[in-house]
Structures are given as C-alpha cells and as structure tokens.
Amino acid sequence: MEPMTDSKNLLECVYYWEKKTPDRVYFTQPMGGGDANVKTWTWKEAIGEARRMATYLKSLDLPDRSHIALCSKNCAHWIMADLAIWMAGHVSIPIYPVLTADIVRYLLEHSESKLLFVGKLDPVWDEMKKGVPTDLPMVTFPLAPPNDHEQWDDIITKYEPITDPAERSPDEMATIIYTSGSTGIPKGAMISFGAMLQGAKGITNYLKTHADDRMLSYLPLPHVIERWAVESHSIYVSFPLFFTENIDTFLQDLRRAKPTLFISVPRLWLKFQLGVFQKIPQKKLNQLLKIPILKNIIKMKILKEMGLNQVRFAATGSAPIPKEIIEWYRNIGLELLEAYGMTENSGYSHCTKPGEVRPGYVGSPYPDVEQRLSKDGEVLVKSPCNMMGYFKMPEKTKEAFTEDGFLRTGDLGKIDERGRCKITGRAKELFKTSKGKYVAPAPIENLISTHPLVEACNVSGSGYPQPYGVVMLSDEARGAFKQGEKSAIERELTEHFNFINSHLAAYERLAFMAIVKDEWLPENGFLTPTMKIKRATIEKAYGPLADRWYNEKKSVVWER
Structure with a gap:
C-alpha cells in the first residue's frame, strides 16, 4: 500500500490508513510483565481510541487551538493522544518525562497549556508534579502512576468516536517543541502541520521506506528526532511501531521489534x-x-x-x-x-x-x-x-x-x-585561553570519548593556559574503581591522554583529565533530557576545583 501522496497533513494520512488497512497492526506495547503482557492496536483500534478522546476534548469547550500538554515516556497512548489533540482542533505541547519541577512549571505556564496528559513515568514524577499547577486538569494513561485524575480507559468507554474532526491547514501550528535547554531557558519552536508532513515525506523518499519496515520507539517523543523520524514517519508510511517497557527490558523489547x-x-x-x-x-x-x-x-x-x-x-x-x-x-x-x-x-x-x-x-x-x-x-x-x-x-x-x-x-x-x-x-561554545587562542571543545571531547572507560566528558579552560577535560567514567570503569582498580584505570587513561594530545594542535592540548565521582544524569541536571551535557552545570560544579587540578601537574587527576 502506497502512502497518500496528496495529503495536506498527517491526520489525512491517519484517516487513509484507518480506512485502507484497518486490521493491520500499528502499535505493539508491553503493558508490564514482559512478553506475557503485550498489547497490540490495529489502525482501526488506535485511531478509534484517538477519535473517542477527541470527542472528550471537544466536550471541554476549550477555545479553538488551545494548547494541551503531554508528559509521558514513549507509549502507544502518547501518539493516540497527540492525534486526538489535533482532531479536536488543538495544539500539542510535548514535555520531557525527566525534568525538574521548576522547568515543568515554566513549560506549562509559558505554553499556556489548558490540560495535561500524564502517562508512563519513573518515580521522578513525584518531584516533577510539584511543578504542575493545582488547577490544571489532567488525563492519565493506563500505565501512569496511581492517581485520582480522569482515566484514559474510562473516557474512551464513555465517549463516541468523533465524526467531524477539525480541518487543519498546512500553514497552521501543529505543535510546540521546546528545545532541551542546554544553554539556558527552553525555547518553544512552533512547527506547522505542513512541516511535519514534508519531513515525513522527505525521509520516506530518501531511505525508500515502506510499510514492511519496523521501528522501536524509545528516544523521548518530545525530542524532534523521535517526533519526526518515528512518529510522523510511521504515520506517513504506515509501518508498525514497537515500544519499550523499561530500561531493564530494553534488549528484550528490541528483539521483539526486530527493527529494520x-x-x-x-x-x-x-x-x-x-x-x-x-x-x-x-x-x-x-x-x-x-x-x-x-x-x-x-x-x-x-x-x-x-x-x-535485521x-x-x-x-x-x-x-x-x-x-x-x-x-x-x-x-x-x-x-x-x-x-x-x-x-x-x-x-x-x-x-x-x-x-x-x-x-x-x-x-x-x-x-x-x-x-x-x-x-x-x-x-x-x-x-x-x-x-x-x-x-x-x-x-x-x-x-x-x-x-x-x-x-x-x-x-x-x-x-x-x-x-x-x-x-x-x-x-557559543568557543572559549579563549589565557594565551589568546580560541578552542572548540566538541572535537576534543570526541577524542576523549573514544576510550571505553569514558562515558561522557566536558572540555573547559577559559582563562587558563591550556584546556582541560572533566570525565565521567563508564559503568564498567566505576565498577572497577569500587573494586580497587584505580591505578589500572589511571594508567589506561594516562595512555589515552597522551594519544589525545598527539592529535591536537599545541594550543588545544589538554593540561589534564579530571575524573569526577558524580554520575551525570538528566535527573540531576548534568544532562539534558536528550543526553547532551549541560556545560554550564558541569562548569559550575567543577570549575572551583580547576586551580587545584592544574597545580597537581599530572595527566590524570581525581576529584576528592
């Protein structure tokens, strides 16, 4: 079955597959308990639930083009809710499922969201929900933490499918995708229906993708890559999507999906x-x-x-x-x-x-x-x-x-x-050493990251004679360190340090690599939700130690 090439938006693609391939499986979702509890949705079933949720949203009498937020790990209900928001004539506001309460509050208030869908979330939700205004209505997915809000399954049982969904023009806004905020306050990029459709068409033509392809959806759906190359792409082509259960079952989920x-x-x-x-x-x-x-x-x-x-x-x-x-x-x-x-x-x-x-x-x-x-x-x-x-x-x-x-x-x-x-x-990442040379950190960080003992790193050195690297060890290396293998790790990283500097210009060569104890995570603010390092956070945390590290005059130094 070929995609609907004359469609004006992704919703028209959805209606096309709902009619042409109603019994074809679109979603496969673990519901807890691994292979013993996996649920599938055909196109008819998935779009049917989205239509029922759209009727509920219409019943709320929100102003046209209201903003409705989504906060959940990837799951079938995330995409069904996204479609329901569009069908009801509104705009979707994705929110990363790993954020501080302050950022959650900022995003909900800045986006002027009128309702929040909540789904699969880690225990970090207990902290995140402190940023949700107490008067903001919420609807929760079946896999959401226990709560007393409106429930997805109750709503789709009560409401009939919408038969007159809103018309959405290519030029109007479909969603606001907030940047990860690696360099400051997140900014909300307004993305049109036409842009989402064109991106899906473009990648389909470029990779010659088709309905027999398969993808596993696991990178955060609020991130533009997943939203474009997975959600929009699958809607345009109609290939099936598989979801993960949790980090511990990732390999099992990947083998179930057999992605192409x-x-x-x-x-x-x-x-x-x-x-x-x-x-x-x-x-x-x-x-x-x-x-x-x-x-x-x-x-x-x-x-x-x-x-x-495969x-x-x-x-x-x-x-x-x-x-x-x-x-x-x-x-x-x-x-x-x-x-x-x-x-x-x-x-x-x-x-x-x-x-x-x-x-x-x-x-x-x-x-x-x-x-x-x-x-x-x-x-x-x-x-x-x-x-x-x-x-x-x-x-x-x-x-x-x-x-x-x-x-x-x-x-x-x-x-x-x-x-x-x-x-x-x-x-904006270029920094100037005391010798007056500008240094780009990313290429040096690339070299540092080639060693299996290194999981993440940040290169700094503004105002110092030479740059330096701050290194977070890999899980394997942290385990070895706890078992008393600090000397072996230091020897390997000293060799790596010499290798790195042999590939750099004189003004770029590292003065040292500092090994830190913290594990950098989105939850503690060292990484963005998309796993990028937050330079400002890292430099604030370790910058005060730089003078001592420089004075040690060693290739590899350790945070005490």
Whole structure:
C-alpha cells in the first residue's frame, strides 16, 4: 500500500490508513510483565481510541487551538493522544518525562497549556508534579502512576468516536517543541502541520521506506528526532511501531521489534558497544574478527544479540560521534549514517547517504534543503520544515533567521567537495585561553570519548593556559574503581591522554583529565533530557576545583 501522496497533513494520512488497512497492526506495547503482557492496536483500534478522546476534548469547550500538554515516556497512548489533540482542533505541547519541577512549571505556564496528559513515568514524577499547577486538569494513561485524575480507559468507554474532526491547514501550528535547554531557558519552536508532513515525506523518499519496515520507539517523543523520524514517519508510511517497557527490558523489547530502521544517539551507541565488550574483551574480539572463517559468524552473532541483525538503516544524531565508533560498527557489519538537524527545522536537514559515510561529516542536505556557510563559518540551512518561529519570543525568532530565510544553526562547519557538511563546534561554545587562542571543545571531547572507560566528558579552560577535560567514567570503569582498580584505570587513561594530545594542535592540548565521582544524569541536571551535557552545570560544579587540578601537574587527576 502506497502512502497518500496528496495529503495536506498527517491526520489525512491517519484517516487513509484507518480506512485502507484497518486490521493491520500499528502499535505493539508491553503493558508490564514482559512478553506475557503485550498489547497490540490495529489502525482501526488506535485511531478509534484517538477519535473517542477527541470527542472528550471537544466536550471541554476549550477555545479553538488551545494548547494541551503531554508528559509521558514513549507509549502507544502518547501518539493516540497527540492525534486526538489535533482532531479536536488543538495544539500539542510535548514535555520531557525527566525534568525538574521548576522547568515543568515554566513549560506549562509559558505554553499556556489548558490540560495535561500524564502517562508512563519513573518515580521522578513525584518531584516533577510539584511543578504542575493545582488547577490544571489532567488525563492519565493506563500505565501512569496511581492517581485520582480522569482515566484514559474510562473516557474512551464513555465517549463516541468523533465524526467531524477539525480541518487543519498546512500553514497552521501543529505543535510546540521546546528545545532541551542546554544553554539556558527552553525555547518553544512552533512547527506547522505542513512541516511535519514534508519531513515525513522527505525521509520516506530518501531511505525508500515502506510499510514492511519496523521501528522501536524509545528516544523521548518530545525530542524532534523521535517526533519526526518515528512518529510522523510511521504515520506517513504506515509501518508498525514497537515500544519499550523499561530500561531493564530494553534488549528484550528490541528483539521483539526486530527493527529494520534504528536511530540512536552517540552516548547510547557507546553503551551498546561497551555491552559487547563486557561479554567479550575488545582485544579478543578484534582478533576473532581478523579470522576469515569466523568473522561473518561473529558479526551476525553480535548483531543478533543486540537485536539489530535485521536493521537496514542505522542512524546516529543529536551530538557528534567519534569516528572510531562509526568504524567499529562498520567492522561488525552495521553502517551508521550520521544525521544532523535541529528542533528549529523539525530535525529535517542533513543525513549521510548509504555508502557515502565520511566519519566526522553529517552528510549532505536532503534534496529539498539548502545549505551554505556564513562569512564567519556558521552553517545556515533553509529547510521546508523550518519552524514558524519561537512561541512568544519575536526577538529570538528574528535573530534565528537571515533576511532571506535561512536558519542560523549556531554551529560552525565546513563543506567538502561532495557537499557533505562537517560540524566543527558550536559558535557559543568557543572559549579563549589565557594565551589568546580560541578552542572548540566538541572535537576534543570526541577524542576523549573514544576510550571505553569514558562515558561522557566536558572540555573547559577559559582563562587558563591550556584546556582541560572533566570525565565521567563508564559503568564498567566505576565498577572497577569500587573494586580497587584505580591505578589500572589511571594508567589506561594516562595512555589515552597522551594519544589525545598527539592529535591536537599545541594550543588545544589538554593540561589534564579530571575524573569526577558524580554520575551525570538528566535527573540531576548534568544532562539534558536528550543526553547532551549541560556545560554550564558541569562548569559550575567543577570549575572551583580547576586551580587545584592544574597545580597537581599530572595527566590524570581525581576529584576528592
């Protein structure tokens, strides 16, 4: 079945599949208890529930185009609620399920949300809900924490399916996607129905995806990558979506889905790799992969264990990824396609073409996307999926675009002879050493992150003679440290430190790497909900220790 090519929005695609393939399974959702309790929804069932919820939303007599928030881990009900909001004539406001109460309060108040859907959430919800206004109505999904609010299942039992859903034009706002706030207060990017549809069409044409593909939805749906490449994409093409139960069942959920398309972020690709190394040491694996008679068997076994043996397109995005990671995955038979996009262009910007991967480059723009560099080397992008602007921030909106409509990405880059773009750093992340040299931290952090003992890092050094790195150890390394292997870890990281500096210009070379005790998580504010480091938080936490670390005059120092 071919997609509805003349559709004006994703809702028209939904109605098309509801009619053409009513009995085809769309969602597969673990409901607690693993394989013994998995629920599926056909297109008819899923859209039927969305229609019933839309009738309920209409019954509330909210003003047209009201803003309705969604806060839940990924699940079938998240997407059904999103569709119901649109059918009822409103605008959806996704909220990450791991935020502080202050940010939750800010988002709900800034977005002017009139109602909140709440779903699958960790115990952190006990803290988050302190930011929810007491007078804000709430509807809860079946997998939500126990509560006394309106229940999804009760509502869809009580209300009939909506038969006259709202007409939504391509130019009107469908959703507000808030940025992760890695450099300050989150900004709300207003995304139109036309942009969401065009992004879905574009990726479908680029990857030649079809109804027999499969995806696992696990990156946060409030993030633009998941919203575009998973939700919108699956609605346009009609391929089935699978969801995860929890972090402990991730591999089981992945093997159930058998995805043919898989997207992850660098930190998770690194975790997958470290998981392999825990079962078979890196040096031994490298030796086995050199044996002709064994290498193909080993590759297939690794990919099958990871649940990725049926993947035909694997992508990485959201942050730079070390070329060594790309090369390692290629060596086991999985080519990672680097992708690049922003909340402000719905994620639809650049992607490496299969067979044309150049490590360190995010690929070429999609065919209907234009790119160029400013005189200062900033990457400028004109995408059909560019945002309408920032909600209630006209000055920020004006700053975000050039006079001829190109989005200012804030990323510095260069373009090779084949049009592939390399991101060399964030313009606002550059810092100046006491020697007067400007340093871009991201490329150095990429080098640091190539070691399996390193899970995350941050390079600083403004006002000091040389930069320095702050390192969070991997789970494996933290376990080894607790078992008294500090000296062995220090030896390995000292070797890595020397390797890093041998690949850097003199003014970029690290004075030291500092190993810290904290685990950086979204919950404690060191990472954004999309797993990016929060530089300001890290530098505030460890900056006061820098003088002491410099004075130790060692390659590897430890937080006491």
